[in-house]
Every structure is written in structure tokens, then in C-alpha cells.
Amino acid sequence: MEPGNDTHRSEFLLLGFSEEPELQPLLFGLFLSMYLITVCGNLLIILATISDSHLHTPMYFFLSNLSFVDICLTSTTVPKLLVNIQTQSKVITYAGCITQMNFFVLFIVLDSFLLTTMAYDRFVAICHPLHYTVIMNLQLCVLVVLISWIMCVLHSLLHSLMILRLSFCTQVEIPHFFCELNQVVHLACSDTFLNDVVMYFAVAMMAGSPLAGIFYSYCKIVSSIRAIPSAQGKYKAFSTCASHLSVVSLFYCTGLGVYFSAGAAHSPHSSAAASVMYTVVTPMLNPFIYSLRNKDIKRTLRRFFERDTREGSTILGPNK
Secondary structure (H helix, E strand, O other): OOOOOOHHHOEEEEOOOOOOHHHHHHHHHHHHHHHHHHHHHHHHHHHHHHHOHHHOOHHHHHHHHHHHHHHHHHHHHHHHHHHHHHHOOOEEEHHHHHHHHHHHHHHHHHHHHHHHHHHHHHHHHHHOHHHHHHHOOHHHHHHHHHHHHHHHHHHHHHHHHHHHOOOOOOEEEEOOOOOOHHHHHOOOOOOOHHHHHHHHHHHHHHOHHHHHHHHHHHHHHHHHHHOOOOHHHHHHHHHHHHHHHHHHHHHHHHHHHHHHHHOOOOOHHHHHHHHHHHHHHHHHHHHHHHHHOOHHHHHHHHHHHHHHHHHHHHHHHHHO
């Protein structure tokens, strides 16, 4: 008799991190703090780009979309982790696991696509500055983001449908703090060969292509910067893409580091702990990287807070 053919009654267990009771409050506080910082930081970036007309440019249009996706990415995994820690339960339903996995794949790949479009934006700005406004027009920017969403939605739906064809045992233990695609597939009771083929092919296309696009863009950017005669001109050109390059390095280095080290991990908690870097820490650091290295963002946020302070003083003034 085949075990667990009725996948709709399956229960998955997210093993997460340490099971020691004394560490649970620390973990809860740590992840709650990182989640709140991520949401607030990225919301400030979105508000800054919307409120300041000087930031209504392609670069900040893509940046606001990236901030929105980062909020969605962390909201896919961290709230469930916080609930499990608070309730001391590791259970996630079959439907909940498939849903979480679907949205995680959607937003993590969309992150990669947006970083690629931002690299292309910097490529056009530095390599073709005279044609920048013509090439990077509003219609193209909206179209690129729309196509990215459509492709990522179809990609995540493909993996979800491939998971639905698998059978799982009555209770499956996932050595992670969220339903990660690769681990869920390899915990199935049925044959996963077709899933593996589709998964690795899709990863090569949906992750490899954006990375290749970013690499090509920056090769052209470096070549153009080297051709600038003055040192000040080189510094100014490089500073326009320094923040983006920092975010790209953080995103891909942590993500690739997790997958390359996954095979060498000796503990089921090691992979989960390493995945925190690109699923939680990277979206949290992105607003700091862009705000600290970007004078326009810092100026807009300063004016935004000063205006709120003045309005608050005006409202409270008559009551004094």
C-alpha cells in the first residue's frame, strides 16, 4: 500500500531553528525586529519615491518596485515563523505549504528580475546618456515590470502544479523555517524525476539569465567608465551604480553561498540558518544601502520627516 496518497490530509512540520525553550523568546524578538525594520525601511523608500517629483525617474521607479517585492518576500516566510515560535507549533498545512512556496518562488525570482532591469537602467544611463530619456521612457519601464510579473507568476505556478502531482506521507518534516521548493520535492513519497528536471531547467533559465544580463551590463559599464578621461568623471559615473552593485552582490553572494554550502551542511538547522541571509537579512539591508549611499533619498526622507514634525507642532501648538 502506498503511503500518503491523500495529500490533502498531509501535515508538514517546519523544524526551523533550535528547539531549546530558552532560545525561543530570543528568536522571536530577533525575527520580529528584522521583519519590522524590513517593512518600515522599504515603506520609507516607497513613500520617498512617491512624494518627491524629483525621484519620478526610471531608477527610482524600479527601486520602489524592488522595495515592495522585498516586503512581500519577507511577509511570505517570517510571519509564519513568528506564529510557530509563539504557539510552540511547527505544523503547516499542505495547502499552506504550497501557497507559501508559490509566493516565495514568485518574489525571489521577481527580485532577481528587478535587479536586472535596474542594471540595464544604469547601463543605458552611463553608456548612452544622450539617449537615456528616449530609451528609458515610462511605457518601457511599466512594460518591463509587467512582463517580469507575468513571467514570475507563470514560473511559480508551474512549480506549484508540479508539486500537486506528488504524493506525500502523512507527516513530513522539513528541515527549514519555510517550505523551500527543493526540500519539499525531495521529501515526496512518489517519483520526483520530472520535478527535478523542470526545477533545475527553470532555475537555470529564471536565475541564470538575469545574472548573465547583470554581468553583461556591468562589463559594458566598466568599459565605459574606463574610457572617461577625468578621475572625477569616473567617480561620478561609478557612484550612480554603487548602491545597486552593493545590493546585487549581497543578494547573489548570499543566495549562491546558501546553495553551494547546503550540501556540506552537517545539521538540518544549518541550511535554515544560512537561508536567513538572503531571505530576511538582504531585504532588510537594501533600504539602508540605498538611503545611506544616495543623496537624493536622504534629502527626500529628511524633508519628509521635517514636514511631519512641523505639522505635528502646528497641531499641538494651540493646545499648549
